[in-house]
Ligand code: ATP
Ligand code: MG
């Protein structure tokens with residue numbers, strides 16, 4: 001590629017809304033261009049990086065025996081209604097209508113469609129196992145799209161789905177993917193950690209996240225430096241002993257004091273009881289008997305522990321406190337006529353009474369607006385203008401220095417960016433969609449499934465968080481938009497410089513090197529600054545003075561100075 005033909009659009013300044021370094025540098029390097037909130041153009045330079053990510057992922061998926069297909073971005077709602085997710089999924093699911101007023105969704109993931117394919121195409125155990133994957137555009141109407149490609153609304157994901165005849169074989173398929181993921185992330189040349197994640201209602205230990213270590217990561221990782229133990233915070237907390245270190249006593253006292261408690265206190269109390277982090281608390285509704293007396297109160301909690309939780313309705317018991325169920329965003333919206341969110345520290349106007357009556361507790365008269373019918377907060381702007389709750393810090397049951405669950409040391413906490421996720425699904429989708437095959441005895445059985453995602457467009461952002469300096473990006477070779485840049489110095493004045501650069505360019509191209517020749521006739525300073533910002537790892541400066549001595553200058557992006565290399569040796573050095 002010649003730079004004069006390419007579209008290079010570097011910027012001196014990063015836009016003001018860019019908070020993290022990857023967002024700033026990718027914008028400044030002209031890799032991405034914002035079109036709307038969480039919606040970006042992948043500019044030519046950025047697209048080359050994305051294609052590199054895709055190529056590695058594709059190669060390793062194919063090597064692991066997965067088969068590529070693509071499923072539509074816009075999907076008819078019927079399939080999503082079959083699994084209930086059309087209603088259950090919250091506002092993250094973008095629903096649209098066509099000209100005939102029919103409902104569609106823009107895919108945030110593709111379990112429904114792939115299960116529909118499987119139930120039609122896979123009839124016999126002889127066709128199993130199968131793993132189908134796509135590298136395709138996704139849309140999630142994220143509550144807080146931010147950090148550029150890191151948390152976009154439109155993004156590219158590799159999503160794979162395995163189908164197996166039984167649990168044993170499904171777990172083997174999961175392991176094949178977990179291993180392929182390690183190969184993939186090793187190849188990117190990034191520092192990452194595979195951490196145990198919550199597998200939700202399905203149980204077992206078959207869910208892992210692949211987290212690129214970065215201070216700006218939105219996830220907290222708990223690990224033991226002296227053993228293999230590593231988990232995300234949710235998982236670690238669910239394993240932690242019920243140690244009410246999160247000042248249960250304080251919360252309890254406050255909640256019992258009229259006018260003193262806040263939603264945070266209530267959340268804290270519930271968090272302790274649930275042994276988890278209640279980041280957001282929704283509300284309670286009363287059920288009354290024929291005399292109008294409160295029979296029981298249902299407590300509605302929205303646990304913002306990860307978006308998957310929002311897609312499922314869970315029913316359980318708060319030990320000694322109340323019956324509870326986790327509501328979906330959709331349900332809450334429907335029930336209360338407003339969007340759920342963080343309620344913020346609204347002081348309780350009335351004392352919160354917790355009347356333990358066997359397993360049912362009554363929470364009454366709490367929070368502004370609660371009346372006999374229960375809770376009314378219609379029209380209140382929940383969440384939007386309130387600060388993001390940082391209750392994790394206060395409520396964590398797991399802290400640095402705790403003994404690790406494997407007993408092999410103490411825990412440390414660091415931050416990570418989730419770039420991949422492998423998940424054993426069991427028959428969750430095959431059951432509701434009736435995806436069966438005939439087993440060896442000719443009997444229909446539900447397919448055992450797994451799903452496996454990689455954030456194709458999030459990955460470059462994570463890579464930049466780990467690889468940059470004050471001049472710009474430093475791409476690992478595997479991800480670089482170009483691996484080599486040739487910088488002829490004043491080629492318009494020195495024909496020998498132009499000739500040498502052209503010759504080397506042709507030679508490298510012929511050898512399959514991903515090279516760009518900067519033939520823009522820029523001043524050397526501006527030219528070097530561009531390539532340092534863009535982050536091409538290998539640069540060759542070709543100048544008249546050097547050529548007279550038979551040398552060119554080679555500089556790796558990580559090095560502070562160039563070294564002289566004989567013209568005769570340079571091509572070999574770059575191969
Ligand atoms: P997160 O916890 O960051 O919201 P997720 O757990 O919701 O991610 P998955 O459903 O596991 O995401 O999707 C698989 C992968 O897709 C994630 O591991 C991540 O790399 C990527 N991904 C998810 N949401 C986004 C997004 N909004 N922008 C870019 N990549 C994303
Ligand atoms: Mg996640």
Ligand code: MG
Pocket residue numbers: 307
């Ligand atoms: Mg999410």
Ligand code: MG
Pocket residue numbers: 418421
């Ligand atoms: Mg995930």
